[in-house]
Amino acid sequence: MARFSIRDSWRTQSTGTRVLRLMLGGTWLYGGLQKASDAQFFNKGSSGYIGAQITGFVKNSPIGFILKHMIEHATLAGWMILLGELAIGIAVLTGVALQAAILGGASVSLILWLSVTWHVYPYFLGSDTAYLVMWIALFFLVRKEAPARARKSPIPNLKDRREVVQMIGVGVTAVIAALAAGGLKKKIPAPVTGTKIVDLSKFPVGSNMQFTAPDGNPAYLFRTKVGVFAYSAVCTHQGCTVGYNSADNTLDCPCHGGKFDPANGGKVLGGPPPRPLDTYKVVIQGNSIVTA
Numbered sequence: 001m002a003r004f005s006i007r008d009s010w011r012t013q014s015t016g017t018r019v020l021r022l023m024l025g026g027t028w029l030y031g032g033l034q035k036a037s038d039a040q041f042f043n044k045g046s047s048g049y050i051g052a053q054i055t056g057f058v059k060n061s062p063i064g065f066i067l068k069h070m071i072e073h074a075t076l077a078g079w080m081i082l083l084g085e086l087a088i089g090i091a092v093l094t095g096v097a098l099q100a101a102i103l104g105g106a107s108v109s110l111i112l113w114l115s116v117t118w119h120v121y122p123y124f125l126g127s128d129t130a131y132l133v134m135w136i137a138l139f140f141l142v143r144k145e146a147p148a149r150a151r152k153s154p155i156p157n158l159k160d161r162r163e164v165v166q167m168i169g170v171g172v173t174a175v176i177a178a179l180a181a182g183g184l185k186k187k188i189p190a191p192v193t194g195t196k197i198v199d200l201s202k203f204p205v206g207s208n209m210q211f212t213a214p215d216g217n218p219a220y221l222f223r224t225k226v227g228v229f230a231y232s233a234v235c236t237h238q239g240c241t242v243g244y245n246s247a248d249n250t251l252d253c254p255c256h257g258g259k260f261d262p263a264n265g266g267k268v269l270g271g272p273p274p275r276p277l278d279t280y281k282v283v284i285q286g287n288s289i290v291t292a
């Protein structure tokens with residue numbers, strides 16, 4: 001039985017395979033760490049909560065009938081996604097159960113393509129489509145370059161104690177990484193009230209402006225005959241910053257064509273965003289418009 005070596009698993013591969021492996025393994029590892037350190041991911045009241053994200057994708061996804069069963073177990077689903085991404089990233093970078101890890105990564109990309117990216121038009125703007133193709137290409141490259149004995153099946157040999165120990169090592173490392181990244185979580189700031197945004201005299205009815213919300217995110221303020229409204233400028237699809245389109249009086253996302261209606265609660269008018277823009281409470285107080 002040949003000795004397993006992380007170094008050898010890289011050395012025996014072609015440059016093209018290494019580039020794909022580094023990019024995909026690194027991205028999946030980063031994705032898992034980013035979720036683990038995101039204070040919103042498991043926070044039921046926040047817009048970034050995994051349950052809110054899944055709910056948003058149910059309506060327009062061809063696998064919505066599966067996703068809707070995940071909503072009531074959203075926290076469990078969130079942990080599975082987070083640990084799955086970490087384990088796949090670590091396995092791809094170390095070469096442990098490499099072919100199985102690549103198939104796992106392709107499965108995650110396929111699910112994201114069918115949910116998050118399904119309505120992105122044109123298709124080449126959807127990153128999950130590109131990741132899925134990269135995983136498939138990496139799978140065939142790794143199989144071609146693997147020694148004959150490893151080409152028989154991509155499924156790890158569970159009778160081989162060393163392979164099982166290596167996989168357990170990947171799982172334990174993923175859990176430790178998740179806990180370590182969770183420790184770096186920033187607290188969600190409590191809403192700051194009474195912060196002045198603009199003088200009322202400088203902001204007549206019909207005006208709009210961009211400002212920085214108390215949580216640090218870019219936001220838009222609108223004043224109409226009905227009152228004052230503020231929306232987060234963070235697109236609810238994949239987080240790009242929306243901009244005001246004066247021709248249509250909409251907030252448009254430059255990434256995948258999302259369109260929101262500021263006159264109607266930030267409602268989605270088009271594109272892939274699964275839900276309206278988040279809102280901030282603002283009020284007129286004396287001669288100013290302030291956060292509430």
Ligand code: FES
Pocket residue numbers: 235236237238239240253254255256257258271272273
């Ligand atoms: S990030 Fe995709 S439409 Fe805004």
